[in-house]
Amino acid sequence: MTKKNSVKKKKKKRATKSNPGSDVQREIRQAAARFESFRGEPAKYATKVTLPPAPRVLLTIGECTGIMYRTRRDGQVDNFLHHFARKSRPTLCCTPDGKRLYLLDGAYSVTDRGIEDTG
Secondary structure, eight states: OOOOOOOOOOOOOOOOOHHHHHHHHHHHHHHHHHHHHHSSOOOOOOOOOOOOOOOSEEEEEEEOOEEEEEEEETTTTEEEEEEOOGGOOEEEEEESSSOEEEESSSSSEEEETTEEEEO
């Protein structure tokens, strides 16, 4: 008589999926908090945007040494110019049709003080 080995089968645990809506809500709260600390005023609303598909090919333009932008901070509209430190500079790229710009890599963060180098 042959004895059968009894092997208990373990139940497979289902992968828990997060609700994509909750991820979006978390990102909206995070964006609102960064907006408020950066701009010095409360975020009043969020706008849904449709992003174009990520390009498969980019043209490297070169090293981005600085960026100039206009925004309202603490109730005043002003122009700001950030010069990237040598080790923090991102690479400036564009789509093959030349219609969209991208900053790739670099070592910087957007904080309540503006763009800050971290490299």
